[in-house]
Amino acid sequence: MTSTRSVIVIGGGVSGLAAAWELRDRAEVTVLESDAKVGGKLRTGTLAGVAVDEGAESVMALRPEAVELAEAVGLGRTLTDPAPAPVTVWTRDALRPMPAGHVLGIPSDPAALAGTGLLSDAGLARLCAEPDRPPTPLTEDVAIAAYLSERIGREAVDRLVEPLLGGVYAGRTDELSLRSAMPGVAGIAERGEPLLASLRGRPRPRGSFVRGIEGGTGRLPLAVARASGARVLTGTTARALEPTASGAWRVHAATADGPLLLTADAVILAVPAFAAAALLRPHAPAVHRELAAIPYASTAVLTMAFPRDRAGLGALPDGNGFLVPPVDGRTVKAATFLSTKWGWQAAAAPHLFLLRASVGRAGEEHLLDRPDRHLLRAALHDLHHAVGPIGEPLAARVTRWDRGLPQYTVGHAARLARIAEGVAALAGLEVCGAAYEGVGIAACVATGSAAARRVLEGARAAVPG
Numbered sequence: 001m002t003s004t005r006s007v008i009v010i011g012g013g014v015s016g017l018a019a020a021w022e023l024r025d026r027a028e029v030t031v032l033e034s035d036a037k038v039g040g041k042l043r044t045g046t047l048a049g050v051a052v053d054e055g056a057e058s059v060m061a062l063r064p065e066a067v068e069l070a071e072a073v074g075l076g077r078t079l080t081d082p083a084p085a086p087v088t089v090w091t092r093d094a095l096r097p098m099p100a101g102h103v104l105g106i107p108s109d110p111a112a113l114a115g116t117g118l119l120s121d122a123g124l125a126r127l128c129a130e131p132d133r134p135p136t137p138l139t140e141d142v143a144i145a146a147y148l149s150e151r152i153g154r155e156a157v158d159r160l161v162e163p164l165l166g167g168v169y170a171g172r173t174d175e176l177s178l179r180s181a182m183p184g185v186a187g188i189a190e191r192g193e194p195l196l197a198s199l200r201g202r203p204r205p206r207g208s209f210v211r212g213i214e215g216g217t218g219r220l221p222l223a224v225a226r227a228s229g230a231r232v233l234t235g236t237t238a239r240a241l242e243p244t245a246s247g248a249w250r251v252h253a254a255t256a257d258g259p260l261l262l263t264a265d266a267v268i269l270a271v272p273a274f275a276a277a278a279l280l281r282p283h284a285p286a287v288h289r290e291l292a293a294i295p296y297a298s299t300a301v302l303t304m305a306f307p308r309d310r311a312g313l314g315a316l317p318d319g320n321g322f323l324v325p326p327v328d329g330r331t332v333k334a335a336t337f338l339s340t341k342w343g344w345q346a347a348a349a350p351h352l353f354l355l356r357a358s359v360g361r362a363g364e365e366h367l368l369d370r371p372d373r374h375l376l377r378a379a380l381h382d383l384h385h386a387v388g389p390i391g392e393p394l395a396a397r398v399t400r401w402d403r404g405l406p407q408y409t410v411g412h413a414a415r416l417a418r419i420a421e422g423v424a425a426l427a428g429l430e431v432c433g434a435a436y437e438g439v440g441i442a443a444c445v446a447t448g449s450a451a452a453r454r455v456l457e458g459a460r461a462a463v464p465g
């Protein structure tokens with residue numbers, strides 16, 4: 001038996017909904033979501049009559065949290081594997097598949113790169129010549145590029161690792177933290193082991209790294225919200241928090257119908273760091289500063305539907321799409337051939353070829369300062385060069401994710417420790433979300449569940465005697 005009877009979750013993205021799910025049957029939960037629908041970065045729309053994901057399009061299958069949640073809320077039968085295909089990089093003017101067995105672009109077998117053209121001869125020679133002598137064990141966090149350039153050479157970082165990290169974080173290796181964005185590699189560095197030899201000895205995971213949801217990943221938040229039994233108030237933006245004399249929290253919210261005041265025993269902030277910072281400013285100025293200092297990258301997802309019978313499409317290359325290193329100076333950072341990658345999308349619209357392109361990494365905000373039609377034109381120009389003449393789309397949509405992805409820059413882990421300490425001093429308040437311990441859906445589910453468990457534990461600890 002706990003003393004927590006009511007919890008307000010602010011933010012109806014997958015993190016907040018995972019918290020609501022964890023609290024089901026154990027607390028009365030209200031979720032406040034400022035948008036008209038729950039889901040946050042998980043949003044499925046319709047293009048040319050077909051469901052398409054406008055944000056996240058797959059969940060990590062190498063860790064269990066997201067897949068288990070999908071199964072628990074009744075979506076197990078809709079989980080689906082992508083068509084098997086290697087990661088392909090569009091670089092040095094060609095689409096070049098990456099040999100299997102890499103860790104975020106770091107090859108475990110550099111010799112397998114020979115003949116792929118991914119690197120110049122000099123770049124490949126440098127990669128294969130990782131200094132034998134293990135470096136001094138790393139004692140503090142560094143930028144990924146700072147560590148990797150010394151190990152495998154700058155060209156391998158630019159053309160192999162950078163496109164992968166651009167895909168996951170929309171981030172740059174010169175700024176992202178080795179410890180937070182590549183914890184496994186950081187472990188090797190901290191033990192002072194040689195990098196490539198250590199990766200070579202690792203067991204390779206079997207099966208697909210990611211899974212999709214038939215009908216779109218946007219089904220996941222809707223199903224979790226429903227199954228959690230939580231009261232979900234969409235179109236409701238939390239504006240301020242106020243602790244009450246009895247140790248509860250009051251939330252001042254704004255809705256289309258006017259202000260709304262809600263009180264609960266505990267509050268979970270499941271919003272981006274900048275939004276949590278604003279709400280915590282009066283109560284924990286130091287936490288506010290730390291949260292406000294977490295940078296974000298903006299991106300745009302361009303979804304396009306082409307008629308399949310159009311000349312040129314028959315010549316589309318194999319594979320599920322490609323990633324692009326920033327060093328090549330293109331507009332698109334990635335493209336996904338949705339109709340090849342996901343069987344359910346091909347089946348839903350056999351007459352169409354669905355494709356999505358992403359634009360925008362940290363430091364590329366200028367690319368997004370253009371109207372939608374210019375952005376589409378620039379993306380089509382790149383696609384034309386990468387895959388051949390693909391003509392004009394029948395339908396297209398640009399979805400902008402302003403400050404969509406938090407950047408785990410050098411020192412992120414230490415920052416998290418300071419945030420955790422500051423938040424722990426606020427009884428009945430927790431934070432969770434993509435800003436903390438992983439931007440992927442599975443990691444977000446894990447932080448939401450953990451925040452909910454801390455709320456329940458805090459309540460238990462507060463029960464006298």
Ligand SMILES: Cc1cc2nc3c(=O)[nH]c(=O)nc-3n(C[C@H](O)[C@H](O)[C@H](O)COP(=O)(O)OP(=O)(O)OC[C@H]3O[C@@H](n4cnc5c(N)ncnc54)[C@H](O)[C@@H]3O)c2cc1C
Pocket residue numbers: 010011012013014015016032033034035038039040041042054055056057058059060236237238239270271272275299301401404405432433434435439440441442444
């Ligand atoms: C374009 C893109 C593609 C991605 N692709 C993948 C992928 O394929 N696989 C993967 O695993 N991950 C992917 N990610 C990352 C992943 O989708 C996100 O990190 C994750 O969904 C974030 O969930 P969240 O709940 O922490 O935050 P959010 O999804 O941002 O949810 C927070 C919610 O809080 C609401 N909110 C904010 N302020 C307030 C307030 N004051 N009051 C009330 N509500 C508020 C927002 O409207 C939002 O709905 C992608 C991200 C982006 C941007």
